[in-house]
Amino acid sequence: MKVSELGEFQLIDLLAEIVNRSRGRDSTSWQRVIIGIGDDAAVWSVDKPTQLATVDCLIQNVHFSLDTISWEDLGWKAIAVNLSDIAAMGGTPEFALVSLALPDCTEVESVATLYREMVELAQQFDVALVGGDVSRASLLTITVTVLGSAQNGKLLTRSSAIPGEKIAVTGCLGGAAAGLEMLAGGLQFDPEATACLRRRFLSPVPRMSEGRLLVAEGVKTAIDISDGLIADLNQICKASQVGASIEAEQVPVEPAVRANFGDRSTELALAGGEDYELLFTASPEVVNKVKRIASCLVTVIGEITAEKGIRVLDRHGNPLHLARTGWEHFVR
């Protein structure tokens, strides 16, 4: 059945049912919900003094193509990219609102699949899906707003980097961009690499506990890598009015990328984007402590400098010139 046969109001009833069925009894976020889906606004009781809010949208044929992503993965990703923003602030996500724009011909079952997966990931992070809206549109667009809180008001911002601090990154990079190239270009790799790159591009896992660990250890500066390592580092440099020096050799490249993309591996890791790893800056002592206690790989890749601009150096200390630094809307 198409959504045009079901109608807006019945579709909302169906989505509300999916959400309410998943409602965890031991969820602290759900316990605070006063009004969920079905009124003019969602309502919940506040129990912490510092509120975080972020919004991100996924637009068909801009952020994704239904040729290379399933409805399931799309649901996951729509929530994950927003949770990643909360992780990059060192916060805890609590509530989500979903604004859905759908073509008339969309299958109801596809929307239900999308919602089930959104709810599944939300539940994993104790996020209550409390509201949203549904509209007709020519292309599928999913806009998610996530609200959360900061423990003791402590935050990771973009504007607090200081010259002399080390620049570090969680996990490995380049996997998402390589995954996109693999899926869009129909590239064939061995099953393990294929599965890894698919997962890295289609179902990134937000670094939620790592973000909170950074805050707890006294890190002040972080961003999640969505546009690309260099582009996102540039956001930190701009906001903090500093520069950075990166040793390209130190950047942790996803092994499946290194094995299959040869010379292009470094470029994919530096500029690929969508890895949703955390990039942060801190004193060498703090970075070392984080490296010891984090449950994921943490790698130092460079240093914050007083001199503005970002220098990417090769193994001989010579500047590397990148053809591109990351994703920017409206610029091709």
Next chain:
Amino acid sequence: MKVSELGEFQLIDLLAEIVNRSRGRDSTSWQRVIIGIGDDAAVWSVDKPTQLATVDCLIQNVHFSLDTISWEDLGWKAIAVNLSDIAAMGGTPEFALVSLALPDCTEVESVATLYREMVELAQQFDVALVGGDVSRASLLTITVTVLGSAQNGKLLTRSSAIPGEKIAVTGCLGGAAAGLEMLAGGLQFDPEATACLRRRFLSPVPRMSEGRLLVAEGVKTAIDISDGLIADLNQICKASQVGASIEAEQVPVEPAVRANFGDRSTELALAGGEDYELLFTASPEVVNKVKRIASCLVTVIGEITAEKGIRVLDRHGNPLHLARTGWEHFVR
């Protein structure tokens, strides 16, 4: 200059500048902002225990056409429709996030105009525009999330209507739908009617103080009229598991509609939608008190019934059959 020439990051800088320039020094919302535009998430301090959140999107060629609305009016409307949802809960709006999807060829000046007007209306209601995102898209889409609070946790919901309560409405209806017909069809009326209908369709004023007045006077049930009087009343009836009886003759029709749309006036008032007036139910005593103290017209148009379904009666008490009851996405 087109947004494709400026690029995403410079566009965000420009929009942040527009927002920050408007930042009222005596705004209590802005005083609570810890991080506004320019980080992974917006951050503010919470000072009330009950949080409200609503999201609504306006999609080009679905909710509006750039042939009949200016960028200025679009900015106003994008904020107004969300504020109206907070009004319909009896709450106070405080913060807004804006997700903007723009075609490459959009003029930067158009986006700046849109933002200036959003900020202008936000400021009127002491709402701080604290974040959002910008993407490329084939059609213009504006998704606004508004966060607010409820005084003493008191709310207007859709689910609390009781048989025997009067049904009342603020202001006059039908003006927005008539305005759309006038603009889309190039209809010619006298200057006063033209101005009125334009305003009703293009720049509705959210009934914010009226919503709070209703809550203060003990009203428990309200909705804002966005889809159409009957469609929205149906939401109340569904959520409250009651029915309703409406006297069509009592429905306050916008005089400019009555004067220019003859026989169709009642249909426009009952099913037109987008008037953003408040529809509420309460005991006769409470409604009478609200009528006395509200600064706008308040009209009793019917009664909540135990019998399910909505009956619309003509002046002789005979049921009227409506060709349509309001707007529903995916149903034409």
